[in-house]
Amino acid sequence: MSIKTNKSLTKRLKVTKNGKILSRAPGFNHFNAKQSRTKQLAGKKTNNFKISNKNRRTYLANA
Numbered sequence: 087m088s089i090k091t092n093k094s095l096t097k098r099l100k101v102t103k104n105g106k107i108l109s110r111a112p113g114f115n116h117f118n119a120k121q122s123r124t125k126q127l128a129g130k131k132t133n134n135f136k137i138s139n140k141n142r143r144t145y146l147a148n149a
Contacts, residue, residue: 089147096146099135107142108132 100108114129137145 089144091147092145099146100132101146107135107137107146109135 098109102108109132111129111131111133114126118126118129
């Protein structure tokens with residue numbers, strides 16, 4: 087039996103060619119009109135996503 091990839095998690099992450107996992111900053115999906123422009127743009131930056139190797143194997147079978 088092979089391990090299945092958790093599709094909902096992989097859609098939120100990006101794996102680079104060197105194996106780093108990047109994710110969007112949380113809390114910037116909507117209601118951004120009242121924020122300052124610098125805070126709006128800060129939400130577009132990607133963050134380094136820290137995940138243990140055990141969980142990486144479980145949720146990201148192909149990455």
